Amino acid sequence: MTTPTRVLNFSAGPAVLPLPVLEEIQRDLVALPGVGMSILEVSHRSKAFEDILAKTEADIRALANIPANYKVLFLQGGASTQFSMVPMNLLGAGQTADYIDCGSWADKAIKEAKKVGTVNVSGSSKADNYSHLPNSADLKFTPGAAYVHITNNNTIEGTEYKTLPDVGGAPIVNDTSSDMFSRPIDIAKHGLIYAGAQKNLGPAGVTLVIIREDMLARAAAVQKTLPTMLSYAVHAENTSMYNTPPTFSIYAVGLVVQWLQKNGGLPAMLAVNERKAGKLYAEIDRTGFYRGTAKKEDRSLMNVTFRLSTEDLEKKFVKESTAAGLDGLKGHRSVGGMRASIYNAFPESGIDTLVAFMQEFERKNG
Amino acid sequence: MTTPTRVLNFSAGPAVLPLPVLEEIQRDLVALPGVGMSILEVSHRSKAFEDILAKTEADIRALANIPANYKVLFLQGGASTQFSMVPMNLLGAGQTADYIDCGSWADKAIKEAKKVGTVNVSGSSKADNYSHLPNSADLKFTPGAAYVHITNNNTIEGTEYKTLPDVGGAPIVNDTSSDMFSRPIDIAKHGLIYAGAQKNLGPAGVTLVIIREDMLARAAAVQKTLPTMLSYAVHAENTSMYNTPPTFSIYAVGLVVQWLQKNGGLPAMLAVNERKAGKLYAEIDRTGFYRGTAKKEDRSLMNVTFRLSTEDLEKKFVKESTAAGLDGLKGHRSVGGMRASIYNAFPESGIDTLVAFMQEFERKNG
Numbered sequence: 001m002t003t004p005t006r007v008l009n010f011s012a013g014p015a016v017l018p019l020p021v022l023e024e025i026q027r028d029l030v031a032l033p034g035v036g037m038s039i040l041e042v043s044h045r046s047k048a049f050e051d052i053l054a055k056t057e058a059d060i061r062a063l064a065n066i067p068a069n070y071k072v073l074f075l076q077g078g079a080s081t082q083f084s085m086v087p088m089n090l091l092g093a094g095q096t097a098d099y100i101d102c103g104s105w106a107d108k109a110i111k112e113a114k115k116v117g118t119v120n121v122s123g124s125s126k127a128d129n130y131s132h133l134p135n136s137a138d139l140k141f142t143p144g145a146a147y148v149h150i151t152n153n154n155t156i157e158g159t160e161y162k163t164l165p166d167v168g169g170a171p172i173v174n175d176t177s178s179d180m181f182s183r184p185i186d187i188a189k190h191g192l193i194y195a196g197a198q199k200n201l202g203p204a205g206v207t208l209v210i211i212r213e214d215m216l217a218r219a220a221a222v223q224k225t226l227p228t229m230l231s232y233a234v235h236a237e238n239t240s241m242y243n244t245p246p247t248f249s250i251y252a253v254g255l256v257v258q259w260l261q262k263n264g265g266l267p268a269m270l271a272v273n274e275r276k277a278g279k280l281y282a283e284i285d286r287t288g289f290y291r292g293t294a295k296k297e298d299r300s301l302m303n304v305t306f307r308l309s310t311e312d313l314e315k316k317f318v319k320e321s322t323a324a325g326l327d328g329l330k331g332h333r334s335v336g337g338m339r340a341s342i343y344n345a346f347p348e349s350g351i352d353t354l355v356a357f358m359q360e361f362e363r364k365n366g
Numbered sequence: 367m368t369t370p371t372r373v374l375n376f377s378a379g380p381a382v383l384p385l386p387v388l389e390e391i392q393r394d395l396v397a398l399p400g401v402g403m404s405i406l407e408v409s410h411r412s413k414a415f416e417d418i419l420a421k422t423e424a425d426i427r428a429l430a431n432i433p434a435n436y437k438v439l440f441l442q443g444g445a446s447t448q449f450s451m452v453p454m455n456l457l458g459a460g461q462t463a464d465y466i467d468c469g470s471w472a473d474k475a476i477k478e479a480k481k482v483g484t485v486n487v488s489g490s491s492k493a494d495n496y497s498h499l500p501n502s503a504d505l506k507f508t509p510g511a512a513y514v515h516i517t518n519n520n521t522i523e524g525t526e527y528k529t530l531p532d533v534g535g536a537p538i539v540n541d542t543s544s545d546m547f548s549r550p551i552d553i554a555k556h557g558l559i560y561a562g563a564q565k566n567l568g569p570a571g572v573t574l575v576i577i578r579e580d581m582l583a584r585a586a587a588v589q590k591t592l593p594t595m596l597s598y599a600v601h602a603e604n605t606s607m608y609n610t611p612p613t614f615s616i617y618a619v620g621l622v623v624q625w626l627q628k629n630g631g632l633p634a635m636l637a638v639n640e641r642k643a644g645k646l647y648a649e650i651d652r653t654g655f656y657r658g659t660a661k662k663e664d665r666s667l668m669n670v671t672f673r674l675s676t677e678d679l680e681k682k683f684v685k686e687s688t689a690a691g692l693d694g695l696k697g698h699r700s701v702g703g704m705r706a707s708i709y710n711a712f713p714e715s716g717i718d719t720l721v722a723f724m725q726e727f728e729r730k731n732g
Contacts (some may be wrong), residue, residue, distance in 0.1 A: 004397035011409040014613055020406050022396045030385070031390035036693070038388050040618065043377040043694060076442040076571065077595055080609040084593035112594060203406040205442065205612035220656055226479060227450035227596075229443055243446040244564055247380055247569035248614065252406065288381040309534035327402070328409060360550040 008246065008350040009108050012155050012164045012303060012341040013199040021255045023346075037253045044244050052247075053240065056254035065266055066187050066210060073232065074240040074250050077178040077198040079177045080231075082207060083109040086173055087116035088148065088190065089219040089232050095146040098122045098170065102161075103130045103154030104334060105175065113149070114174055122148065122167075129335070130157040132295035134263070136165050145170040147215075148253035151168050153179035156332040158305030158339065159298040164189055171215065178303050180208065181260060182344055183270040197249060199302070200343045206249035211236070232314065242267055260344065270301075276351045277301040283355045289362045293337060295326055307337035311363060314338060321357055329354075376715040377694035377708040378521050378669060379544065379565040387621045387711075405617045408611050420484040421605065422620035429623055429631055432553050432576060439575040439598065440616050444562040445543045447596075448515050448573060449475040452515065452539055452558065453482035455585040455598050464488045464536065466505065468527075469496045469520030470473060470700060471541065488514065488533075495701070498661035502531050511536040513557055513581075519545035521565070522643040522698040524671030524705065525664040530555055533723070537581065546574065547626060547670050548710055549636040557581045563615060565668070566709045572615035577602070595706040626710065636667075636708050642708050642717045643667040649721045655728045659703060673703035678719075679731060687723055695720075 009016040025039075032039055035048045038326045042049050053189040062357060066072065075081070086109075089098045099110045101124035120142045123134035137185045141148060148167040148202045153160040164186070171191025180195035188195065192211045198204035211219075211232055219232040228234050233243050260269065281299060283304045286289040289338065293305045308314045314337060331337040341352060375382040390403075398405055401414045408415050423438045432438065441447070447543060458464045463483065467477045467490035469728075475598060479485045486508045489500035507514060514533040521527040521544040530552070537557025546561035553559065558577045564570035576599055577585075585598040594600050600608050624637065649670050650656040657673045674680045680703060684696045697703040706720060 004399075005402055006397050007402035009407055011407070011412070014407055014409055014610065016407050019396070021404065025406075026392055026395035029395060030388045031372050033370075036371055036373035036691070038383065040388065040391075041375055041377070041380055041382050043380055044570070046694075047379070076447075076612075078442070078445070078609045079541065081442075081593075081595045084595060088593070109554075115591065115593065173404070186568050196610065203614050204410070204610045205615060208497050225481065227447075227454070229447045229450060232595075240694075243444045244379065244562065244611065246442075246571045246615075247571050249571060249612075268642065328412075 007325045007327045008353060009327050010340045010342070010354075011331065012339060014201050014204050015198070015341055015343050016037060016345045016356055017202070017252075017255065018345045020078065020138060021252070021259050023313050024255055025252060027221070031287075033074045039248055042245050042247060044241060049247055050332060054256055056237070056250055058259045059254065059261065062234070063181065063260055064185055064187060067266060069213045071211050071213070071236045073211065073235050074245055075207045075235060076205065076211055076246055078204075079105065079175055079194060080108070082175070082194040082209070083112035084116070085230050085232065086147075086194075087113040088226055089116040089222060090173070090192070090215055091146045093117070095144075096120050098141050098145045098148040098167070100134055100148065100150045101126055101152050102133050103159065104156045105154065105177070106149070106151040109149060109151070122143070130154060130159065131293055133159050133161065137332045138166065139167070141168045141170065143228065144163065147171045147173045150171045150175070150177045150362055153300050153302050154336060155303050155341075158294040158300045158303045159164060159301065160300035161289045171212070179300070181257075181266060181269065182302055183272050184266040190234065197253055199341070200345075202253035203249050205246045208253070256345075273301045273342075275343070276346070276348050277304060279351050279355060280304050280340060280342065283358050287362065287366075289366050290358065293335075294353055301343060302341060304340045304345055305331060305335070305337060311336065316365070320361065324357055326357060367590045373691045373693045374719060375693050376706045376708070376720075378705060379437050379562070379697065380536050380570050381565050381707055382711045383568070384622065384625045384711045385616075387618065387625050388601060390621055391618060395568065399480070408613060413536055414694040417615055418617050418620055419611075422616055422623060425620065425623045425627065426574070426610040429477050429626055430551055430553060433580045436553060437577050437579070437602045438581060439577065439601050440619075441573045441575055441601060442571065442609055442612055444570075445471065445541055445560060446474070448575070449478035449542070450482070451596050451598065452513075453479040453508055453533050454592055454596055455588060455663050456539070456558070456581055457483040457512045457589065458584065459483070461510075462486050464507050464511040464514040466500055466514065466516045466531065467492055468499050469517050469525065470522045471520065471543070472482040472515070475515060475541065477518070482706050486511070496520060496525065497659055499527065501662045505531065505533070507534045507536065508559075508588070511540045513537045515539045516541070518542045519666050521707075524660040524666045526666035526667045537578070543669055545666070547623075547632060547635065556629060563619055565707070565713075567621035569615050571612045572619060574619070622711075638714065639708075639710070642712070642714050643670060645717050646670050646706060646708070646719060649724050651689040653728065653732070655732050656724065659701075668707060668709055670706045671697060671701070671703060672710060677702070682731070683727060686727065690723060692720055692723060
């Protein structure tokens with residue numbers, strides 16, 4: 001088999017995956033060793049898949065130091081489904097949920113929660129196009145709130161919480177879709193964490209949920225009234241096997257987690273991600289030809305957003321970078337400009353290639 | 367690359383897939399030709415994926431002769447999520463939905479619908495352990511029912527509707543999870559058809575929904591009150607791209623549909639499936655050593671259920687068949703016995719192998 005040509009993939013998600021993971025999936029695609037069928041064909045009730053599920057959970061628990069009083073679930077429907085499941089399971093009648101409105105996805109989460117119950121927006125940076133995180137000092141929390149929802153990394157606007165905001169005593173519910181396992185995470189400070197897999201964790205089609213037992217008890221209390229598939233309690237009772245889980249996506253996440261372990265785990269990932277993003281932000285800040293769109297203190301290590309002086313020049317940048325094998329640098333359609341998504345699996349050498357391209361582009365167009 | 371050893375896979379789902387499909391997935395796994403990245407890494411907003419989605423939909427429309435006034439959707443969450451989405455979108459206040467209780471999965475669909483609105487069970491074979499379809503003459507339908515729900519193939523009990531029951535004027539909603547595209551289907555007789563992919567269509571993780579425009583209009587009327595991810599109207603408006611769809615599973619379904627077309631389409635599939643199931647039922651009926659559990663007229667072409675005279679002998683059968691490379695013949699844990707799931711991709715030669723095994727087993731134990 002010849003080695004196929006691969007481009008540099010700056011997509012925001014689905015996104016680049018580690019090449020050794022892709023090669024292992026490819027090698028075993030027709031028949032898993034010792035099983036005699038493809039991972040795509042294996043019954044979810046087989047010992048082969050039960051072993052994969054159990055190992056994936058155990059590896060995730062080890063990687064992120066997940067305490068014993070948290071359950072790890074593998075669900076479907078992406079973060080968008082979590083926007084509804086969180087309030088349907090955790091926001092009781094007469095209670096209020098606090099939401100920090102820190103980006104476009106937070107805004108969507110708020111809209112879904114308002115269909116379910118009472119929502120208080122604790123703070124918002126919407127008026128500034130979410131170019132920074134809401135000022136911690138200005139946040140207003142509801143005493144006895146059911147939970148406080150935050151979005152750890154704002155994929156579209158390129159901002160990220162490097163430390164959790166102080167939210168008082170309420171449990172934090174954290175949408176970590178675009179930076180989960182890119183840095184150490186203090187699980188014990190959360191009531192619930194969720195992440196669509198298709199950025200740092202694996203292919204699209206599976207959502208990781210980590211839920212504390214007291215949150216699960218709330219979910220159990222409303223279990224009978226909810227659509228069964230939207231109940232955290234049902235999925236926890238059935239260890240993510242209430243119905244057929246997305247077997248292949250879970251298998252792929254398992255391989256990515258093994259790759260993370262082999263590469264030094266979350267502290268090592270943070271170091272590499274800081275170095276990668278650091279190089280790129282340094283280039284953006286070097287002369288003023290490029291302009292970072294996120295406030296410096298709030299800049300994301302995962303999604304680096306920047307602009308040029310005119311939209312025509314931005315179009316030229318996207319066109320020429322794509323032609324040069326740097327794919328997916330166009331910013332989200334709602335904000336324009338450029339965005340380089342540089343998740344765990346994005347190679348550091350690719351950053352160097354982008355920086356060289358940016359310098360050459362500036363030389364020609366500056 | 368050496369050819370790996372593959373067993374005969376009789377699993378009820380996830381289930382056997384066509385070997386040429388697996389080989390194409392394997393060949394292109396690291397980089398899709400002309401794209402330079404894996405299907406697992408391709409942005410759902412890229413032209414590469416948009417082309418895959420559009421071709422898959424067009425091929426499905428051609429394969430099943432889908433009229434223009436139906437939308438084809440690719441969703442997540444399996445049939446179990448459809449059990450809730452159907453009534454949430456289609457069962458208005460003050461209306462009644464009729465359900466034919468023809469199997470264990472129909473029973474689950476009924477339980478979910480009852481959480482949403484008024485349900486009339488039009489007929490049931492539960493008292494006979496669903497060993498036959500409810501007698502058509504005894505079915506009682508509600509005048510003006512919102513819809514009539516049926517389960518086309520009962521995976522656990524091994525019964526199947528070969529022709530649709532006469533339900534009066536209400537739209538049929540059909541769970542075709544385990545026999546979709548195994549035979550021609552008259553789409554125009556349905557209001558909505560759904561199928562989890564992991565039997566005849568592809569790997570787990572995507573659900574095919576085919577919905578008529580007037581059903582979609584009902585869904586649009588309640589759109590704002592539903593969780594966005596549970597709204598058919600939202601998914602139709604966004605051509606299954608409201609959020610990140612399960613890109614890989616859709617790609618794999620596309621390859622399976624191309625394989626179906628190359629092999630003569632649905633009439634050819636029916637002919638092969640009748641021949642395959644016919645051979646197996648003939649062996650079951652040959653001497654009385656084996657006993658089919660479903661009423662003969664209602665027997666499924668997809669899931670062939672049978673028993674032996676004692677549970678000990680059944681355990682021996684399962685153990686020895688597994689050892690002989692015939693995997694997954696144990697019946698569903700809720701009913702016991704044996705089940706051979708022989709979907710489109712299950713090779714006819716594998717039926718011959720099973721029949722030979724059954725004859726040898728009878729010779730030794732009869």
